[in-house]
Amino acid sequence: MKANFGLFFLAIFLVAVWTGWEWPYIAKLMPVYIAAIPGFALVLVQLYRDATDWEGGRGGQGGGIEMDEVYDLKLEKKVELRRTVAFFAWFAGGALAIWVFGIVIALPALVFLYALVEGKERWITSLAMSACTFLLVWGLFEYMLESRWPPGVLFR
Amino acid sequence: METSLFDAAAQGLLNLIQLKVWFALLAGVAIGTFTAVAPQGIGTPLVYAIALPVVIRWEPLTGIALLIGASSVSAICAAYLPVLFGIPGGGGSQATVLDGYPMGKRGEARRALGASFMAGGMGCLIGTLTLVIAVPAAKPLIYLMGSPELFVVMLWGLSMVAVLAGRRPIKGLIAAAFGLLIAMIGQQAQSGVMRFVFDQPYLLDGISISIIALAMFGIPSALDLALTKLGVEQQAVPLKGSLFDGIRDTLREWWLVVRCSFVGVWVGIVPGLGSQVVDWLAYGHAAQSCKGARESFGRGDVRGVIAPESANDAKDGGDLITTLLLGFPQGVATALFIVALLAWGFLPGPEMVKKNPELIYSIIWIQGIAGIIGTLVGFVLSGQLAKLAELRYTFMVSILFIFILMGAFSVHRDPLDLVAVVGFGILGYFMRRYAYPRPAMILGLVLGDLMEKYLYRSMMAYGFSWLARPAVIVLLILAAVSFVFTLRGRLKSKSESPASLGGAMGRAEDES
Known part of the structure; x- marks a missing residue:
């Protein structure tokens, strides 16, 4: 690889x-x-x-300090692969949802589902996080700043 | 008529007397404090990447206040994770674990934090003062530099960054070349040629640096949190002890603070060294120069906290010396800062020194003021901020999802922005996994346009005879010699861990 x-x-x-x-x-x-x-x-x-x-x-790389973050995660390969795939699935799914439904619906839904399903947070916590996301995306940008987000493909 | 530097400094301060600048500064301080304390991975580069699409639409001083406020404070408050959890904070606070965590475990967490805030604040002020002195000192030299000299300096700096990036210099150079290539996407201003556009209208203006930076740093950071499930699987030490003991310790060790601050400034100035190195260099210096360090370092010696934290905060001053005076960024954060300055119509480097010296001094004033505010915030809110460090990963990953996707989508509000952010996010993951340094790529990306502009100007003005200019020849020789020696040294030398600092690391590992 x-x-x-x-x-x-x-x-x-x-x-x-x-x-x-x-x-x-x-x-x-x-x-x-x-x-x-x-x-x-x-x-x-x-x-x-x-x-x-x-x-x-040569017994290791040339001497020096890593400038980037060092990838030294100590997880079982299977666990790491599973969590990595799950993470990218959530992220790509969120991006797809923004395209389909629009960001005002997609982001709060993503946060709610991620917290509930992946994070195993309580319903009320997940709903609160989702509500805060909605306030940020719609409340701040669309309502206060009047900066409209484009609608999703489904609503055009 | 050219403004004197004293007048520029005074004008720079007067320009800050606007309410919105102070609000932006305080917002930056709040953001910087949060990112410093929140679970690892959310550092200044990511903050800049998230903020960039927003602040470039603001007035320059307001945007600068937010960015500098965030970066200045995030270094001062970066000791929470090392002291409370025993895990490295963002770049520049890794060495703090060695003595900060043992202090936390024996009930002196507040003392360690107090020392880090005080040392950080003093380091920030020393770094800022150095920057103030550097502007008039460097001015005569800067005025001598034209497009050919600037091109060579940037090429030298970029190659040094790439070669010094980690233990795999070849990969660093590959990443830098890749970054340069990505910067070339779009229509070239000089010739009108559509480069690497492949008939896609989306690529006509190139790919937004904001999106690339967000994706390449934000997604791997969020992934780290999701993989390690931080906040669920780690617990903090109790917050005990006295902040004032830490303050007293730092004032007593003022000479150590000054020495380590200058280490930090030097690291900030030299291309290729960065925040991953500064704390280790300062810690190593302290370990070698402090009385009794051999026995006490690694066991909770407060000087082991003071040294890296003062250097880490002074480094920002050094970073800004090369960023503002030469137009050359030292890392991802300063590279993105240059992107913001360019978006506002300022060209960092000699042109900025000649035409906008008051802006440079405004930045210096903001840096100093933010450092003072950040130190006070650390002292006053230490208890509350410590709780932030225990945030569960679900909150942090969700916040990152929001800011990455929203930030990327807000650039053009085009679905292809989302494709770009996912694509570069996957690339960022693989680059980090297979040790192709992302900072080298980002520097290539940011510098690509600037370098091409200087190269084009040089060719148009002088043809190939710019290569025969005395300053260019000297710079090329210096660049070639340092590059070859550094590369040879890196390729031949055996692996050396930055943690092999006498007994300190060994003891820390044994006793953890």
Whole structure:
């Protein structure tokens, strides 16, 4: 999977070079010559290192401090996978619901269902959270600021 | 006629005498306090990502007050999670666990928090003062820098950030290149060419940085909470002891505060180092320089709290030195701050120093005032804020869902915004999982347009002869040498944990 993710970047840089090659010089200078071609070469190096287990063979990576958050979750693989899939399902479902029903209905419903089903909160707590969400999305934006959200596909 | 810096400083302060600026500052302080105390993962970058689509529609000073207020305070109040739960807070408060949590366990949680607020407040003021001094000191140098020099500085800084990002410099460079590429999506202003648009009207103006930042930082943060079920599976130590003991400790150790604050400022200035590093550097310095540290650090020595917290807060001053004077961001938060400044029509760097010095001083004043307010908030509301740290994950994930989806949808109110946020959220998850540093990508994304603009100006004004300018040659040599040496060093050196600080970490692990 580690190498597969490197292949994602490889594909992106390859498409970028392919697409941008015919552009005028000034248009392709940054994206092709400064970003995509060096990026492509670097990904090849990284894929080689992944394939030969370069970092493992050297007793760990180069010294340094992680600039990004370190992914060091200590959960069983199955539990982690299940919770991750569930999380993205909720998130994508919420996004889909916004498109179908509109944000004023979808967000409070998402919060209510997430708290009740996933979080196993009490009904009253889930309803209160949902009500606060509605107040924020409709009360603040539509009522006070008169900034109308677009309706969902179902209501157009 | 050019304004003198003294007049600019005075004008900068006068510009703040508006009620809405103060309301925005207080709102920023409230948001920063909440995010510092709330369960981990919700840091300044995410706050900026959420706030960006909203504040860019405000007047500049009002928006700046909210953003700076939030970031300044979130560092001051970041010690709650380390002291009460023994888990690292946001970047910059990881080392605080080593001594803060033992203090909490032996009934001195308030003393630890008091020391962290006082040290943080003092660190913030020292960082701000350094920024004040830096503006006139750097001005002659900044005036010498044109588009070619700025392009090289940005390229150097970006490559250093990428190489220093974590233990996998190659991945950092890949992430930075990817960020540069994403920044190129849309119609190029100079040539009119539609780049990577693929006949999609949505991509004509590129993908909104707000959406990308929200997705790449917000979704993995929310996922962390959902995975760990924080607030359900962790319990806080009781809040005992005296805040005033912590204040007294900090005043007694004033020289340690000053030294560590300058460590923080230095970390803020140097490209590539960031909040993940500042607390460890300061802690390490304190461990080596303080009397009796070998025996007491890692066991609840208050100096082990004072050192990282003062450095963490002073770092903001250092960050702003390079952000405002050179236009180069030091991390995701300052990168998004630059996005906001650009949206308001200001170009950070030499142009801002020449044309808008009063705005720079307004930012400095806001930074200092926010630090003072944040320190007071920490002291006054310590009991109430401690309860926030115990919020169950369902509340936090729900809040994040709301702000991420609403924030993304509010950019264009287009369903494709939702597709973008889900897509980049999944990308952010995989990038973090497989250690492709997201900050490097975001920096590439933010700097892409600026770098291209400076490169274009250089090419139009000088052709390729800009490469022969003396300042450019010097900068290129410096950049190449430092890049090659750093990369060689990183690729060859064995793994070194930042936690291998003598006996402190070992004791902390044994005794936890």
